[in-house]
Amino acid sequence: MRRPTALGMAAVIGLALLTTACGSEQASGPERIEGTTLTLLTHDSFALSDSTLQAFTAQTGVKVEILESGDAGTLVSQSILSAGNPLGDVMFGIDNTFLQRGLDAELFEVYASDGLSDVPDSFRLDPLNRVTPIDFGDVCINYWTDALESGPPTALSDLTKSEFADQLVVENPETSSPGFAFLLATIATFDDWEGFWADLRANGVSVASGWEDAYYGQFISGGGDRPLVVSYASSPPAEVFYSDPPVDVAPTGVIDESCFRQIEFAGILAGTSNRLAAEALIDFMLTPVFQNDIPLSMFVFPVIDSAILPPLFSDNVTVVDDPLTLDPADIEAGRDGWTAQWVEIMFG
Amino acid sequence: MKTAVKLFAVLIPATFVVVFFVYPVINVLSTGLAGDGLGSLVDLFESSRERRVMWFTVWQAVASTALTLLVALPAAALVAGLSERRRRIARALVTVPFVLPTVVVAGAFEGVFQRFGLVSGTVRVHHTVWAILLAHVFFNYAVVVRTVGIHWAGLDGRLEEQARLLGAGRWRTFTEVTLPRLRPAIASAASIVFLFSFTSFGVILILGGPGRSTIETDIYRFAVTRGDLTTAASLAVVQIVAVLALISLTTRLERHRPVATRQPRQASLAVGRAWRWANVSLMLLLLGTPVAVLVERSLAVGEGYSLRHYGALVHRTRQLPVPALVAVRNSLVFAVVATALAVVVGGLASLVVVHGRRALSRVFDLGLTLPLGTSAVTIGFGILITLDEPPLDLRTSWMIIPIAHALIGVPFVVRTMVPVLRGIDNSLREVAAVLGAAPSRVRREIDLPIGSRGLVVGAGFAFAVSIGEFGATSFLPRHSDSITAPIALFRLLATPGQLLQGQAMALAVVLMVVVALAVVAIESVRGTADGGL
Numbered sequence: 052m053r054r055p056t057a058l059g060m061a062a063v064i065g066l067a068l069l070t071t072a073c074g075s076e077q078a079s080g081p082e083r084i085e086g087t088t089l090t091l092l093t094h095d096s097f098a099l100s101d102s103t104l105q106a107f108t109a110q111t112g113v114k115v116e117i118l119e120s121g122d123a124g125t126l127v128s129q130s131i132l133s134a135g136n137p138l139g140d141v142m143f144g145i146d147n148t149f150l151q152r153g154l155d156a157e158l159f160e161v162y163a164s165d166g167l168s169d170v171p172d173s174f175r176l177d178p179l180n181r182v183t184p185i186d187f188g189d190v191c192i193n194y195w196t197d198a199l200e201s202g203p204p205t206a207l208s209d210l211t212k213s214e215f216a217d218q219l220v221v222e223n224p225e226t227s228s229p230g231f232a233f234l235l236a237t238i239a240t241f242d243d244w245e246g247f248w249a250d251l252r253a254n255g256v257s258v259a260s261g262w263e264d265a266y267y268g269q270f271i272s273g274g275g276d277r278p279l280v281v282s283y284a285s286s287p288p289a290e291v292f293y294s295d296p297p298v299d300v301a302p303t304g305v306i307d308e309s310c311f312r313q314i315e316f317a318g319i320l321a322g323t324s325n326r327l328a329a330e331a332l333i334d335f336m337l338t339p340v341f342q343n344d345i346p347l348s349m350f351v352f353p354v355i356d357s358a359i360l361p362p363l364f365s366d367n368v369t370v371v372d373d374p375l376t377l378d379p380a381d382i383e384a385g386r387d388g389w390t391a392q393w394v395e396i397m398f399g
Numbered sequence: 400m401k402t403a404v405k406l407f408a409v410l411i412p413a414t415f416v417v418v419f420f421v422y423p424v425i426n427v428l429s430t431g432l433a434g435d436g437l438g439s440l441v442d443l444f445e446s447s448r449e450r451r452v453m454w455f456t457v458w459q460a461v462a463s464t465a466l467t468l469l470v471a472l473p474a475a476a477l478v479a480g481l482s483e484r485r486r487r488i489a490r491a492l493v494t495v496p497f498v499l500p501t502v503v504v505a506g507a508f509e510g511v512f513q514r515f516g517l518v519s520g521t522v523r524v525h526h527t528v529w530a531i532l533l534a535h536v537f538f539n540y541a542v543v544v545r546t547v548g549i550h551w552a553g554l555d556g557r558l559e560e561q562a563r564l565l566g567a568g569r570w571r572t573f574t575e576v577t578l579p580r581l582r583p584a585i586a587s588a589a590s591i592v593f594l595f596s597f598t599s600f601g602v603i604l605i606l607g608g609p610g611r612s613t614i615e616t617d618i619y620r621f622a623v624t625r626g627d628l629t630t631a632a633s634l635a636v637v638q639i640v641a642v643l644a645l646i647s648l649t650t651r652l653e654r655h656r657p658v659a660t661r662q663p664r665q666a667s668l669a670v671g672r673a674w675r676w677a678n679v680s681l682m683l684l685l686l687g688t689p690v691a692v693l694v695e696r697s698l699a700v701g702e703g704y705s706l707r708h709y710g711a712l713v714h715r716t717r718q719l720p721v722p723a724l725v726a727v728r729n730s731l732v733f734a735v736v737a738t739a740l741a742v743v744v745g746g747l748a749s750l751v752v753v754h755g756r757r758a759l760s761r762v763f764d765l766g767l768t769l770p771l772g773t774s775a776v777t778i779g780f781g782i783l784i785t786l787d788e789p790p791l792d793l794r795t796s797w798m799i800i801p802i803a804h805a806l807i808g809v810p811f812v813v814r815t816m817v818p819v820l821r822g823i824d825n826s827l828r829e830v831a832a833v834l835g836a837a838p839s840r841v842r843r844e845i846d847l848p849i850g851s852r853g854l855v856v857g858a859g860f861a862f863a864v865s866i867g868e869f870g871a872t873s874f875l876p877r878h879s880d881s882i883t884a885p886i887a888l889f890r891l892l893a894t895p896g897q898l899l900q901g902q903a904m905a906l907a908v909v910l911m912v913v914v915a916l917a918v919v920a921i922e923s924v925r926g927t928a929d930g931g932l
Contacts, residue, residue: 090795092876095873095886095889095890095893096893097879098717098719100717117720117878117879118795118876118877118878118879119876119877119878119879120873120874120875120876120877121623121873121874122623124623124624124626125623125873125874127626128622128623128628128780129780129783129874129876131626131628132427132430132628132783133783133784133794136787136788138783138794138795138876152626223609223610225620225624226604226616226619226620226624231624258608258609258610259609260604260605260608260609261502261604262893263502263506263889263892263893264502264506264605266895267892267900268506268509268605272895273506273900274510274513282895286895289894289895289896290895290896292896293894293895293897293898294896295700295701295896295897295898295901296701303895347717348717350894386624387625387627390624394610397609397610398609
């Protein structure tokens, strides 16, 4: 699980050389991708075991350079600004809340990987296959089990009851991705979502700017005093995996009814000069080698049916059968109006 | 100066700032405003929300600056009164807050608020503007102590002695004899604190609580969350114009009058014992409490304490592409390169600002300080869409990170150097010349030692700025194994679990130690270079 990497010690000067090489190298012919270097553009939450991409290089002879920046929103804005002269060949990490913006800007080239046959239809949000679903995670309300004597709430509407007054902390949807997903959860649940938030406000909900501030600053796990927080379905297994002192059972649980599904996609960036190698990488992302590495590396779930979840996940989390969802086009069209209304309700 | 030297002194800083700042920023702003830029600017001023945001941005920055000066000026006096060795240590210690990521400091502050019951009730600090001001004082304390302190230590105390002999009271001596001579340095420090507070991001979002926005946080909101680059660019224009106006103002104050400066000595400050202790206690409470909270958290393991989290920094956790210590090493390499760039560019630019023609001096002062008051989004996106073609396809080169850091470090070098260079007493030079010293000798024995004093303090700043920089770094594309320590720390805190949290705290403590040692080392370079002054 933990090993120091010799690769990681590569000197910064070496990187500069690689960078230069990466810009100039091109596939020498349509059939040959061996010896190509691909650049994978992704966000700051991307993580994999070392062996995973090494397996890809061993299979195809294609080296992968990972270029990271900011969050999914930054990634999409950057790619829109550099459209036509993309920063990389493949993007990983655009999610369903930003998908439409990326599609509208024509960031991606169409590619239907054979691996898609193993992916349930519910994840395939783009019928034209400009992007390929790779993983998903649910944004759900987490609770600190010991702090709720009469049991956790079971539905979103419970949160406005006096029993749960001053117990919930959420993130600001204007500055936080889980915060926005939770706003979408309420919009998908209630016709009068504005009324729900007004009631939440009256019931003493706390708003943090980001997940770190909510989870570590105000939720009990980080030393705060609130037993309910907007986090992920995979937070309980992470609590076990990184527990200190070690525990077998997560101190937290998830309210299934509150879960909004976030799906992350990969796409070939329009303008790449390494199209074939890029296709190979997308194919590889849907193989069990890559998919099985996803849970413990990024704490999200693989999308292929044949992936095997590690026991830590299967023991501590059940994947919600019918999560809350909204159409990416509706999300993009509604975003500014919804967040503006939310700000008005919460701080007006 | 010889013509060739003059030419280089002008060309090197000018090229640097034009290529890496002016041109990218103009490019991104014109791209953003291409559609209906003017209309969007008009809309901004017509929106009552945005007007409120602009007003809040300005007044919180003014209040933060005033408060920081109020708290840190006495400390600058105290530090000036110490022996050179102790002064160097004190200067290094106050730099520590600089490298602490906001999210970590915010966590520490909230811990303190909770302990002292300031979260709710009649005296509430949590999620108020007071929390913002407090954090800005915490982060900017070093700017005032270092910039003003170095100047104060160089003041000729005989003037004060004469004033006292002539019957002036302590307060009157300070306000009428000391303060006017410090004015250029105070203006210099104040402008940096103002710019930092003006463009503050994490502090506003996390400590200010929900619903509070500044121009800086709104640029992010529009550019990234909403994808509305036109409004973001309009806000960026407003930000830049406001910053230009401010810098022009302080430049005037800085120029006000040249003051006598001599070799540093222990400043003869008649500071009362009670006053001194009150200030030291405040310093310890303000700077020490969050730091103590961090150290405690980094050592807390299960039920007791151990160094286990520090040991874990050697290994790679799944959340990071490399072991955390490799990220520290990356940060050190970037900081060394960024400091070297900032010292060369900033050092030469200071000479132009002080000795150059008036118009040129103005332009240099404005142009080189501006990056500090410009949004990380503007700089990051600007570089991204501008330096994207050979011969300067630097978007994905590792060099772009130290270059961005140096852009922010240069203003520190310039702002510490300029008051020092301006302060060199012309009569000193004249006396030397009359006594028969050649111009080169005058430069070597008067300008150089005194100037180098400013340069090392500026270099220490540039180093600390680079080690702690988060905003611009996070907006630039980076190779996964050249991850910097602040980014690594942020990633450790992005997944639940006590082990990751402990490691993040240990990493923060390592960063503090590294920067304190590095600043001491940088400032010792000068100690040996000019004969251990």
